[in-house]
Amino acid sequence: MEETLTLVVATLAATLRVATPLVLCAMGGLFSEKSGIIDVGLEGKMLMAAFFAAATASLTGSAWAGVGAAILAAEVLALLHGFACITHRGNQVVSGIAINILAMGLTVVLGAAWFGRGGQTPPLAGTERLNPIFFPIAGDNILVYVALLSVPFAWWVIDRTRFGLRLRAVGEVPLAVDAAGISVSWLRYRAVLLCGLFAGLAGAYLSIAQNAGFSRDMTAGQGFIALAAIIFGRWRPVPAFGACLAFGLLDAIAIRLQGVKLPGVGEVPVQLIQAMPYLLTLFLLAGFIGRTVAPKAAGVPYEKEH
């Protein structure tokens, strides 16, 4: 009995550990998508943030400097996305893809040039990392709590504030917002910057909290899983949080199931469980699990009429 309990607790802790970057990323992405700016570049922002967090923490010895650098790096990419999509009305998907590829290359190029370890940063220890606060085994560093708080925060901002109301409006009918005399661009820029903030925190979590340093492509598709969680949660913070937890649980189970034979089923391929978030989202998108409702103006640049 006690053994089962330990297993359950350990699995839940692992779930939370894996879900934290997903939650941060998904909440960030929500702000952007709600305002009508599709963000395929979450992955790239997170990767760039992870690199600069680890690089800065390693050079300064301070994890907090790392967090700051991570946010800064993600915000630069967020501004770039905004500049391309809001100011220049470029294709949002193309811009997001560009940011992903840019981050994939730049992190390795800069990492190799600065640290000479094939794209990795030096291993971090002690104050260079964000360490657990209450339970050393569970890995409950500060960003885990930030992630947990980001959900009510996103809900409150989007559902209960004037800014949130306008944000939702600009994602549905930007013309109405414009007609009310509110700047569509400035609203969307703020949404994109909020997105950068959370993606930056997610990146910092990966390289200086969950792991002890940056390694190439360490995001490994988590930005896209966060995107899937947003879709799964139908662009609502709490359901999206639930989707992140579910995907995190799948991952935790996948690690436990490696090489284990289940009675009646046999060995479940690890690859199947790893592909599960994507498969579930595809099923959802195909309309087998209810309908999805994206913000109407998502992906459409707004052209102000003179």
Added chain:
Amino acid sequence: MSASRRPLPGWVEIGLLPLANIAMAFLVVGVIVEIIGVDPFHALKLLVLGAVGSSESIGYTLYYATNFIFTGLAVAVAFHAGLFNIGGEGQAYIGGLGCGLAVLALDGILPGLLMIPLAILASAVFGAAWAAIPAWMQAWRGSHIVITTIMFNFVASALMVYLMVNVLIAPGSMTPQSRGFAASAAVPSMQAALQWIGIVVAPSALNLSLLLALLACVGVWIFLWHTPWGYGLRTMGHNPEAALYAGTNLKRMTMLAMCLSGALAGGVAVNELLGVHHRLVLDFAAGYGFTGIAVALMGRGHPLGIVLAALLFGALQQGGAELNFEIPKITREMVVVIQGLVILFSGALVHLPRPWLQALFARKG
């Protein structure tokens, strides 16, 4: 808004604007190289020498370009239909599965003259099938093709790892790769083909798949601009309502565009598996699908532009490898950075230099 969309002369629109986009991308690359602490002009010289300095390096440049032509065409065909196919990577990968299955099943029986066309067909069919699912989801279920094709890349990767590790691995092999293909399934290398007509070049990975890629360019050009289907496809891309009004079946056209796109992506498998590896391996398509986006954007969706862009990216890939050999500080990922910047400046920020060009060239009145 009307002011900034004033028409530019044709040669500026299709000649100078793309060049300005690329120039901006490379300007940023130069700055990054400078930051790393290497003289950008020295790096450029080494890169060019590495890409076209010998017949061997030219061979490798063309071999990389072959892949980029296939994926560039794949992205472009879908783009003309108004569909953004990000799944070229997965489609090429699954195309390789089809190619591998066909060869592994039949290379003992069939002569090369039958085996190779069949393997090429299998690559195309599997690539098309992998694209058909998101196409169906888009056409009948209204799910966004960008999101679904991204997801399908990950699913393809997981599926291939599973199959390679558990099913297709050669007996007794430690690495996840299939048994070697029989000689009858090998696309001849360019070196061998040229030797046959009396021209001697250094051996490289370049093989006759390049001709297939060029053939595909001509085929795509004829299809898009000289057939009623191509016309319908492009109309759908410009204005779906007009296409619908003109009697185009949008659902079927979506399927056609995506299947064609997936089949073209499958060409990467021909170049890589039949031309170079001669066995089914993991991750042979890695990176080529995304580069295809850069190639298609830079080539403005036209086969001729795509060939030119593919040559540039082939040269970057090959020259980048040589550059890394000479200056270890500049890793091969610099090419990835360049791809990202090209997609940014030729895609998302394509209109950035427009006001300046307009100030210089815009027609009066």
